[in-house]
Amino acid sequence: MDKHDATRPDLLLSAALYLVSRYATAASQGQVCRRLAVSIQCHLEILAERGDVSGLVRDTCALLAEEWRRSLAHEENVACGPALLALVRRAKLR
Numbered sequence: 001m002d003k004h005d006a007t008r009p010d011l012l013l014s015a016a017l018y019l020v021s022r023y024a025t026a027a028s029q030g031q032v033c034r035r036l037a038v039s040i041q042c043h044l045e046i047l048a049e050r051g052d053v054s055g056l057v058r059d060t061c062a063l064l065a066e067e068w069r070r071s072l073a074h075e076e077n078v079a080c081g082p083a084l085l086a087l088v089r090r091a092k093l094r
Contacts, residue, residue, distance in 0.1 A: 009053045016043035016061075034072070041068035 019040045026033055044065035048058050 009047065009050055009057075012043055012047055012050075013053075013057070016040060016047065019043060037068060037072055041065050041072065044068060 019036060023033065023036050023040060044061045047053060048062035048065055
């Protein structure tokens with residue numbers, strides 16, 4: 001995969017959906033991974049801010065990111081990792 005492929009919105013959406021499925025699987029087994037939840041929230045926030053996705057996708061991702069943020073609100077804040085922050089910066093330049 002080309003390093004620039006990481007900024008593709010379809011790849012970001014695919015990754016977010018995969019992370020959600022992993023979170024659901026872990027939760028069904030009684031395991032909750034907070035870092036995974038934060039990663040999901042970050043992916044959704046990135047997508048919500050992109051100008052190269054439809055308004056429907058942006059709005060949906062913004063709503064879902066807020067829900068994930070609220071579900072994590074009672075826990076200590078965990079920032080998005082440097083790789084995700086780099087994606088946000090690149091996405092905003094477009």
